[in-house]
Amino acid sequence: MRIGVLCSGGDSPGMNAAIRGAVLRGVEVHGFEMVGFMDGWRGFHEDDRIPLDRAAVRGISPLGGVILGTSRVQPFVSGRGDEADIRVIRDRVDAYGLDAFLLIGGNGTQTVAQMLTDHGIPAIGLPKTIDNDLSGTDYTFGFDTAVSIASEAIDRLRTTGDSHRRCMVLEVMGRDAGWIALHAGMAGGAQVTLVPEFPESIEQISEWVLSVRDRGRSSLVVVAEGFRLAGGAAQTTRDGLDGFGRKRLGGVAEVLAPLIEQHTGIETRATVLGHVQRGGSPTAFDRVLATRTGIAAADAAHAGQWGTMAGLRGDRIAMVPLAEAVGHLKTVPEARYEEARLNFG
Amino acid sequence: MRIGVLCSGGDSPGMNAAIRGAVLRGVEVHGFEMVGFMDGWRGFHEDDRIPLDRAAVRGISPLGGVILGTSRVQPFVSGRGDEADIRVIRDRVDAYGLDAFLLIGGNGTQTVAQMLTDHGIPAIGLPKTIDNDLSGTDYTFGFDTAVSIASEAIDRLRTTGDSHRRCMVLEVMGRDAGWIALHAGMAGGAQVTLVPEFPESIEQISEWVLSVRDRGRSSLVVVAEGFRLAGGAAQTTRDGLDGFGRKRLGGVAEVLAPLIEQHTGIETRATVLGHVQRGGSPTAFDRVLATRTGIAAADAAHAGQWGTMAGLRGDRIAMVPLAEAVGHLKTVPEARYEEARLNFG
Amino acid sequence: MRIGVLCSGGDSPGMNAAIRGAVLRGVEVHGFEMVGFMDGWRGFHEDDRIPLDRAAVRGISPLGGVILGTSRVQPFVSGRGDEADIRVIRDRVDAYGLDAFLLIGGNGTQTVAQMLTDHGIPAIGLPKTIDNDLSGTDYTFGFDTAVSIASEAIDRLRTTGDSHRRCMVLEVMGRDAGWIALHAGMAGGAQVTLVPEFPESIEQISEWVLSVRDRGRSSLVVVAEGFRLAGGAAQTTRDGLDGFGRKRLGGVAEVLAPLIEQHTGIETRATVLGHVQRGGSPTAFDRVLATRTGIAAADAAHAGQWGTMAGLRGDRIAMVPLAEAVGHLKTVPEARYEEARLNFG
C-alpha cells in the first residue's frame, strides 16, 4: 500500500511526532510505502514530495514546525470542490500510484478527508489545531503546547503587574473558540478570562478589575482574539481601522486595555502573544498524543477504516467517523466558563 | 458545612491548585467553612490546622509542593484501621466540628476515604500521584509534570549520548507501574523503554542497543525504578547491597548500565532522575486538571456525593465511586507497551 | 546604621535577589537595620515602609517582580531637583532616622544617587535595567533574563516561519540601545538584527530577506523598539498615528512587516514580545549577579563608599564612582554590530 501524507492549515506543535508515529508504524509494522507532500496541497499539485521512511523521521518528535511544511493552498483547484476538482485530485493520485491519504489538519482538512473518501479516494484524518475547536476528540495536539506558553506568559506578566500595581491584559489565540484563554487563564489564575463564546460588557469587566484592586491585588486579564465586547460601540471603532499589519497582531487587547484604564483609573498594559504560542518544541503531552495519533492512523489504514479520524477519548485513541468530527466547531460550554469565573473579580 | 482538607503520601505537582480550586468553589460559592490540616494526618492528630479561605489560597497554583505540607503519617493510630482507630478519628472530627473530609492522596488515601465514609464519616477523594497508577481516572495530577521533566532530561541526555556515541540510561520513578517511563520514553523517542509490567532480558536489551548502533545512532534507554530483568541473577546482586542511601537513588539504572556496557561493548552511563521529577511548578495541564478536580470535589461535597473520587474522564471531571478506584493499581497494558516498542532497537 | 532601600523605574528580574543579598549581608554580617520603601519614592514620600530582615527576604530570589514594588514616581517633588526638593528629602531622611540609601534603578536612579550624595545624603547605587544600557558595568541584572525570553521566542517563531516559508519579525525592548536585540538575535541565529544605533533602509533589509530566501531558508528579523528606518518616510506615518494603546505595543514591527512583505513578496508576520520579556523568574545568571550586587552594596555601605555603584567587572563586582556610570548611555558599538551582521542575509 502506498500512502500519501500531507499537512494543511496553520502549523501546530506535534505535527512531526504525528508523522513519525504514522511512518514508524506504517512502514516498519504494516509494510506501507509512504510519501510526504511538501507544503500541503501545493506539493501535491506540483509533485513536490519526499519518501517517508525511518531515516526521514529520525529524531523529529522534539522539533517544532513540521518537516513537510504546511500551507493554506486549497486541494480544489476551482475552490468549489466539484466533480472537476475531484477529478484533478484523482488523476494525480493515480499518477503518483497512491492508495490512500493521511491528512493532518484542522476542521477544513477533515472536511476534505471526508469528501475524498466519499468520492472513492480513501483518506484518514489526523486532527491538529492549537485552537482545540475540533469535535470528535477530547483534545487536539498543539493545544497543550499553546496553553503552556500562554500560561508561562501569564506567570511572567503577573509579576510585572504586581510590581507596578497595573492591570495586565494578555491576548491569546482563539478566533471562534476560547479554549486557550480558558485553560491558560485557569492555569495562571487570571482574574478575568474573556472568550468569544461569552461576551461581557466593559462595565462588567471593569467591575471585576476594581474588585481585585479592592482585595489588594493586580488584575491579569486573558482575552481570546475572537472576544467581542457585549453591547458596546467601542469595538466597532477598531474594526474600522486599517492597515500596517495591526490586524495580524490581534487587536482586542489593544482596544480593551485603554478602555479598562479609562473605566477604572488603573494603569493597564496590553500584550499580544501572537505567533510565539504556535511554534517551538511541543510539550511531552503533545508529543505523546501526536505519536499515538499517528500510530492509530497507520493502524486504521491497515484495517481499511477510511473516512475516520484518530481522536483522543479518555486515555485511548479511537477512530471516529469524520462525519462526527466535521461541520460544527467545539466551543467552550457554559459549565466550563462557570468554572473559570470562579476566580473572576 | 465545615470541611477538613488534608494531603497524604508523597507530594505531587498540582496539590496547591487542587486546594485552591476546592476552596474558591467551596467557600465562595457553596459557603463552606474549610480548614486545612498540616502535614497530613499528623496535623489532624495533633490539631495543627489553618483556616482555608480566599486569602490562604491566593496565587498558589503555580507553586510546587503544597502549602499544607504532606506526610506518610497514618490515619489509624494502631495501623490496623479497626473500630478503635475509627473511634479516635470520629472523636477528633466531632471535637473539630467537621462535617466531612476532602482527602488528597494516592491509592492508600482513597482507601481511607472509602473506609471513613463506610463508617459514617463523609469523605471525598482527590486523586494525586505522579505515578498515574490510580484506577478510576484517565490521569492523576502530577503525572504530566513528572513526564515533562523526564522528557526534558531525555532531550538533554540524548545530545550528550550522541556527541560521545554512548548509550545513556535514565531511571525514572514508577515502582509498580511504568507510566512515567512509557510517556517520557515516547515523548523523547527512547530506543528502549523498560517498565515493571514487562520484564526483558539483558540479552534482548543489548540486542536493541546494538541494532541502534548499527543504524548509526546512540541509544537512550528509559527505565522505571520498578523494572526487573527477566530471568537474570544479576539484579539480585544489587538487592543484597546495603546502605549509604543508595536505595533511595533507585539502583536499577546503576545495575543496568554496566550490564549493557558489558554485553555490547558500548560505553554506557546511568542517570537517576530522582526527586527532581516530583517537585517544582506544575505544568499548565496539571494546574488545570488539579483546579478542576478541586472544584468538582467541592461541588460533590455540596451535593452530598460521599464516597466518591473526582476522576478525569475524557475532558470532563466525573465523580467515581471510590470502590471503583481503590484496590487495584492501573498498570501499563500490553497495547500501550506495544506502541512504545515501535521505536525499540 | 539604618539604611533605606527602594526600587525605581521599570521592574527587572533580579531585584528580589539584590534586596535579599543586601539584607542578608547588611543585617546579618554588618548589623545594619534596614527598611524598604514600597513602590519606590511614593513609599518614601508617604511613609509606606516595611522592615527588611532575614524573614522578609526568605526564599525571594527565584521570584519575579519585586517585593517592595516599584514605580516611576519622582524623588523630587517639584521635578527640578533643586534645593527645596533636596530639603524635602533630607527632612524625611531625618524623620525616618536613615543614615543612607541603597537605590535600585537605572540611569535616572543612579543620577539621583549621585545628587543625594553630593548634597550630603549618602547613597549607593545598584544598577538594574533589562535594557543593559548603563555605563560602569559589564551587564545589568535583568538583561540576561530578557535575552533568554527573547531568544526562546525566536526559537519558537523560527519553526513557524520555516513551516510556512514566512518571514517573521520579532520586536523586543530597547528604546535607545539595541542590546536585547543584539544578544537574542545572535543566540537565535536571526538573519537580520535591527538596533536603534544603526539605521538601515527598507531596501537593504529586503535584500537580506531575499538573499536568505535564495538560500532556501526563511528569515527571522529581530528589531529593537527604538529602531528607525534609514532615509524613509514610511515610519513617520506610524508616528502620526494615535491611540488605542498601540504605542504601548511598540509599533516598529507592525510597520516593518508589511513593508518587508511589500518589497519582497514574501508573506511576513509581526510579533511584539512586550512585557513578557521583563517579568517572571530570573535566570540563574541574573540571580547570581543580583545577589552579588546586593552583597557588594552592603559591604560598600559598611565601608562608607558613598556615591558609588556596584558594577560587574569581569567576574568581580567592583564599586564604580557614580560619575562614571551616569550621564551617557551604553550603546551597541560598531564592532558588536559587525559581529551580528555575520549572519545577515
Next chain:
Amino acid sequence: MRIGVLCSGGDSPGMNAAIRGAVLRGVEVHGFEMVGFMDGWRGFHEDDRIPLDRAAVRGISPLGGVILGTSRVQPFVSGRGDEADIRVIRDRVDAYGLDAFLLIGGNGTQTVAQMLTDHGIPAIGLPKTIDNDLSGTDYTFGFDTAVSIASEAIDRLRTTGDSHRRCMVLEVMGRDAGWIALHAGMAGGAQVTLVPEFPESIEQISEWVLSVRDRGRSSLVVVAEGFRLAGGAAQTTRDGLDGFGRKRLGGVAEVLAPLIEQHTGIETRATVLGHVQRGGSPTAFDRVLATRTGIAAADAAHAGQWGTMAGLRGDRIAMVPLAEAVGHLKTVPEARYEEARLNFG
C-alpha cells in the same frame, strides 16, 4: 588558508555555536577553507572529516551536543607527547594540507594547542568546559547552561523538601572546582553549599542544617562531586566501594545524605544530577559567548595570533596567551565562598 577544527573532552553546551561562529567568520569573511574532524583526535588520526561551510553550520546554535562529536582520544599516539608523537601529527597535518588548528576543549586541550604551536603547528584554543575551571577567561561556555539546569533542579527539590520537611542534598558536577555548586547554590538560595576547595566537617554541616530547621525551614544542600568531608573517616568507606557503575553517579551525595540524617535526625534525601547538566540546548548566554568565541578565534587565525586562546574579559573577547590559561586550574577563591556562606545555616 585551510583550518582544521576539532573538539576534545566532555561535551559542553555551546560547542555548536562556537563552530558556527568560527565557520561563518572564517569562511565568509576571511575566505578560509575549514574542515571538521569527527570525534576529536579519533577523526584526525583516522582521516574522518567533513567540510565546514555555511550549509554545515546552518541552524545549529540552539542544538545541544556537537555536530562533530567529541571524545577523549588522545592526540599523542604514545601518550607521552614526545617528538615521535608530534611527528605523527605533523605528517597528518601535511597530508591533509592543514595550515592551522582551532581546538575546542578544556585544560588538557589548551595544553595540546600550546605544545603544537611550540612545535610549529599553529593552533588557537577555544575554551570549553561546564566546570568553568579554566584560567584566562571569566567564564567558559557551557557553564551557564549547567548552572541553569542545576538551579532549576534546586527550585524543584526545594518544594518537595518543604512539603515533607526533609533535607534535600543535590550533587552537581565539579571534580576539582566548585563553580557549578557555588553559582547554582547562590541562585537557588541553598542553605549549605559544599565545594572541593573548602572541606567542612559533618558536624559543621549538621549544625547548619539544624539551624535552618530551628528557623522553620527545610535545608537544601548543594554539593560538588569533588567535595571531601573535613577530618572524617566516613568518606573513605565509600571510596573503598566497588562496582555496579556507582562511581559514575558520583557518590558524595549518597554518602552525605545518610550522615546528615544520622547527625540531625532529619529525614534526608540525595539526588545526583549527573549527565543531565551537560546536555541539551544551551542558554542564550552560552550561545552568545560561544558564537563570539568562534568569531574571535577566526579573526585571530586571520591575524596569525597562534598560541592564544579566546577568553572572555568583561564584555569583550580577548586573545589570551595559552601560557596564561593552562597549567593551573581556576578554583573558587575564599571571597566567593564567603559570599555563598551568607546564607548558610
